[in-house]
Amino acid sequence: MEIDFETIQKKWQKRWEEAEVFSADDNSDKPKFYCLEMFPYPSALGLHMGHALNYVIGDVAARFKKMQGFNVLHPMGYDALGLPAENAAIKDGTPPEEYTSKAIQNYISQQKALGISYDWSRMISTADPSYYKWDQWIFLKMFEKGLAYQKKSPVNWCPKCSTVLANEQVVNGKCWRHEDTKVKIKTLKQWFLKITHYADELYSGIDNLDWPIKTKAMQKNWIGKSHGTEILFDINGKKWPIFTTRPDTIFGVTFMVISANHPNLWDLVTPEKKEEVERLLEKITSVSEKDISKLEKEGAFTGSYAKNPATGEMVPIYVGNFVLADYGSGMVMGVPAHDKRDFEFAKKYNIPIRRVIDGGSGEAFTGDGILINSGEFNGMHSSKAKEKITQWLSEKGLAKKVTQFKLRDWGISRQRYWGTPIPIIHCKKCGAVPVPEKDLPVVLPKEVVFGKGNPLETTKEWINVKCPKCSSDAKRETDTMDTFVNSSWYFLRYTDPKNDEKIFDEKKADYWCPVDLYIGGSEHACTHLIYFRFYTKFLRDLGLINFDEPVIKLFHQGMLLGEGGERMSKSKGNVVEPSTISKEYGIDTARYFLLSLAEPDKDREWSKDGINGALRFIKKIFKTFHKIEIGKDTEDFKGFLNEKISKITKYIENFRYRLATIELKELFERLSAEKSASRESLETCLKLLCPFAPHISEELFEKIGNSGFVSNSSWPLAKKVEKKEEKEDINEKVQQAANSVINALQKKDREIKKAYIYLIPKDFALCQKEKISLPVKFEVFSTADKEKYDPANKAKKARPGLPAVFVE
Secondary structure (H helix, E strand, O other), X not given: OOOOHHHHHHHHHHHHHHHOOOOOOOOOOOOEEEEEEOXXXXXXXXXXXXXXXXXXXXXXXXXXXXXXXXXXXXXXEEOOOOHHHHHHHHHHOOOHHHHHHHHHHHHHHHHHHOOOOOOHHHOEEOOOHHHHHHHHHHHXXXXXXXXXXXXXXXXXXXXXXXXXXXXXXXXXXXXXOOOOOEOEEEXXXXXXXXXXXXXXXXXXXXXXXXXXXHHHHHHHHHHOEEEEEEEEEEEOOEEEEEEEOOHHHHHHOOEEEEEOOOOOHHHHOOHHHHHHHHHHHHOOOOOOHHHHHHOOOOEEEEEEEEEOOOOOOEEEEEEEOOOOOOOOOOEEEEOHHHOHHHHHHHHHOOOOOOOOEOOOOOOOOOOOOEEOOOHHHOOOEHHHHHHHHHHHHHHOOOEEEEEEEOOOOEEOEEOOOOOOXXXXXXXXXXXXXXXXXXXXXXXXXXXXXXXXXXXXHHOHHHHEEXXXXXXXXXXXXXXXXXXHHHOOOHHHHOOOOOXXXXXXXXXXXXXXXXXXXXXXXXXXXXXXXXXXXXXHHHHHHOOOOOOOOOEEEEEOOOOEEOOOOOEOOOOOOOOOOHHHHHHHHOHHHHHHHHHHHOOOOOOEEOOHHHHHHHHHHHHHHHHHHHHOEEOOOOHHHHHHHHHHHHHHHHHHHOOOHHHHHHHHHHHHHHHHOOOEEOHHHHHHHHHHHOOOXXXXXXXXXXXXXXXXXXXXXOOOOOOOOOOOOHHHHHHHHHHHHHHHHHHHHHHOOOOOOEEEEEEOHHHHHHOOHHHOOOOOEEEEEEOOOOOOOOOOOOHHHOEOOEOEEEEO
16 A cells, blocks of 8 residues: 655644644653753755664654653754864855854754654754853853963864864874875964863763763773872973883883973974984874874984983983873883883884893883892882882982873864854953953854955954953954864753853753763764763852763664665765655654664664565555454453563663564564454554654554544553463473474374473473373473483473473
8 A cells, every 4th residue: 555654744743843742841740851862063965864863763762751751851953063064164155154054954854854752942053152152151160260271282283174183083194074184283372171170080980871881991091090100300400200100110211202292392302413303203293192002103312311310320312203292291211121112112223121120031021020120129029119119219209109191181272263262352461361251152253254274363353352351452362162162061051942141040950961861973982972071070060060970871873884884975875865765665664674774783784675675564554554443352462462562662771672673563463463453452552663653653543543642642561461380381381392293293194102301400390290291101301311311312402491302
């Protein structure tokens, strides 16, 4: 039969909207459930089915919880600022604001067409000044508390983007958006947020998160907590603190390495070594730790020396491409006999190698052992020597125990137009002055000229202002904020999106938050998913919220690949458009198909054959509801339906959506074989289908005589079925299994004299032979019985609750 999917979809989408079916209630007595998918960047290209998968996964959970009686908040918004929108707007010849607005409207219509249960009254856009006003407000609060500051820093610079790139945006020394463009290193004055203020809490809180194990491990590694010793080395009359986790190797230090991006590098480079150092620096194209770790370790002698505080020896200082400028002091001590990287470096540059821990030969020995060549500490085990050497140097004022983190402060400055303006005014007399809160938001000017670099720098009417402190001529900050700032607190704004007086109402935020379920990609593990934890802790410390973490449960969706397993892209011509699929198959068919391919966290391939199979299933449901009589259920069907309620409920709760679709298919296959069913059972079947295929569920719910929405109905509950005694159960199974074998053979005219039944030990202990009735003599054995009669080796086929049978 033919189904007019488009008419059905539009009909129910309109009715849901008119009746505000999915509007969240801030004053409900019901338990709350906050379901959120990471909001998208609104590209003009719109959605493909891969994006749709993410939203459908969240929609199943949101609809399920609503039907279970929860007050559900399921909002949507748009991460609308940032470089991609600006570049696309320049290419398109349209102002970014206009370009972004059109893209958002396109996204909204596409997402509504998917039948997602969003509360559209709470929609936000980060490009709206009423939103980014509060980004600026948070910045001012951080500035006030010393957590927002400016400093000179080496940064990744893309010449094509004409802006700073975050470390995560540098891939193999190239810009992530311009793969043919080498990144350069520049030293610029940048704005930073002091995320390191919360490093310890961010690290320790990871263990309590209900997040994927891999993501938690990635965050722990990124934050990188280490316990060690800070040792002072004398360099040209100044004390340089050097962090190490191996103070027991201090007597083996034969060189030092300073970062190639260290701000004080040139203080150490002597005139005769300048050219050699410059040659090395020209090769470096990233300040990214990930890229640095892949480089061949190279260095150049600076001409300066450091005094080893343990030996008094003067050791050479090299500049190296493998030391991070902002980790510790940006300099490390080289112990080639006991560190593999240092060993390779020393061999390459002919630096002495001195063993100070007994063990190994030839290569670097990195384990613990007995100290040698270490003065008064000779003969001491390294585990004890770490403590004793730290104490010895501490008494001289040359060392102390410290805890170190790999996490660095977050550089948020971007030299582009389409971002949140940083609310600072630069005055020659007063320095960096915060914009008064009453003057927020600082709105982006519309009359700008795009060319090379940041157009804000040439918009004089916007830049030139009076200092809020002294009224002298001053200039606005022209850097804009990294867009990860916008997404670091957006989940809170959804709780009160139209509030012009406050960032949000504290009572509303405390009612809805933290987010119960957050769905998005694992690629954000060390960016957004750390940043929004940082913001949550800061806003808590301001007294605005009373929880520590933004999200209770995090779920990473799998990827939808094109046919053949390739990633979907316009250039490959394998993008599947939701609008095309909707017209041909119906969006419910697509929803069901996507979720039936694999579990939500696994990758899956699009398949035309597969979606045709899903279409046949959807058509079969329609056909069943057109032919079945509303009457009575058979007892068998009642029991079958009850079992499916239990299984589908369990599978949705545990994100086993694929298994739920299998159970649904079995349920409707069975229903199609019934001549009649009760109205209650038919309604129950549609309720179970609703989270996966909401439009046709509503249509058929109405067809059987209902005036309300199935989306508003109560989720069915499985009835408790009295379990048989385990002994009776195993006796029945033995009898059924044996009779099945005997009957099959007797139909073939085979004479059966005796049956031998084999049970696993647990089942054998429960079996009561006297309660088993068979038409032939029989024996029952435990599979563990070494004396059992088993000429055909059948016993090995026995399974829990499933006997093996041999007859002769």
